[in-house]
Amino acid sequence: MIRVVVADDQELVRAGFSMILDVQDDIEVVGEAGDGAAALAAVRELEPDVALLDIRMPLMDGIEAARRICAESDTRVVMLTTFDSDEYVFDALRAGASGFLLKDVRRDDLTHAVRVVVAGQSLLAPAVTRRLIDDVLRGRPRHRDPGLGLDRLTDRERETLVLLGRGLSNAEIARDMMVSEHTVKTHVSNVLTKLGLRDRVQAVIRAYESGLIVPGG
Template identity: 55%
Template sequence: MTTVLLVDDQQLVRSGFRLILQVETDLEVVGEATDGAEAVAAARELRPDVVLMDVQMPVMDGIEATRRIAAEDTAKVLVLTTFDDDAYVFDALAAGASGFLLKNADPQHLVDAVRTVASGQALLSPEVTRRVVDRMVSAASKASSASSASSGESTVSAATEVSAGSRPPATGLDRLTPREREVLVHVGRGMSNAEIAAALFLGEATVKTHVSNVLAKLHLRDRVQAVVHVHRHGLIETD
């Protein structure tokens, strides 16, 4: 049984999620919280497998709550986002979220996402991945323009360091096999193991093994960090 804590400041939203999840025989909603502070306390008390976390809430927002829950390792956090708050995605990544899901996702995607995160995998929907990439490209463009307008100093700005256009030293990438690198690029596009298997004509178990090897070799926590790694090092550009 996978236990879930619902965190959202809107009662209607929490009720809707509860209705969706409670009909599944392997999922159990064990609690609800209306803000981040309540979420942190409830996670400590209930020790749920997954926290379904909203971002914009009073008292303490979902980003800070995610950071505290991840630091205490009391649960895995699945962050709910919309196109209006995708600017928070980077902060949530740094805070330790295990996945992101759009609030307008259909019920089955919600159920699958909870199961995916509970199983130890990370989840970043293709829609959110595209928004992350767009923001990286935008940051790179602004950093490039600022650099061109400067006096020509060679110092690289912090914004450029985290953008898709920058190429930090690709530590560990040389340890990947050609197939592992190929799998990593597909992970960077937000593809699931099943989608990667279909694209590369491999078995899903084989893809899972490749992903595990990639994470271990690059010292990445999960697929979410892998997505950021891919775009930081421009791997999709060169694919």
């Protein structure tokens, strides 16, 4: 059973999402919260598999709540908002969120999203993330940190991270590096483990933060 906490400051929205999820045979809503601080407290107490967080909430916004939840637990975070701004999406992913949904999402897409992130996947493809980061960071001053754990990587793992940062699939990376897809999967797994990343989308962000990839590069 997939355990979920739903956090939104609008009671009707919160109740609607909870109702959609709770009728699923494999999903149980174990808690609700009306603000970011309460959401963080609920996650700490209930240890859900997934937290659905509204971005704009009182006391603590959803992005800060996501940052703390992802730092403290294995709970997967999906952000909810009425705004589809690139800035929101980037900040949510950088905080550690596994996905981003608009509140007018279809019910089937909502339940699918919960199942996808529990399976360890992201709701955004790395190639989409790469374009997103390009768009956002071109308008921001860059303060790159060449460290960020990259010294833990072998040369081949660093090369893998660069190709992940460019949004390539495992098959494309295998062709570029002239190795098998099985070897690529091993490199990707090592990169995520050594850098403490949750998924490939986080790897794309790390590639930019470290300066391995530059906007438009």
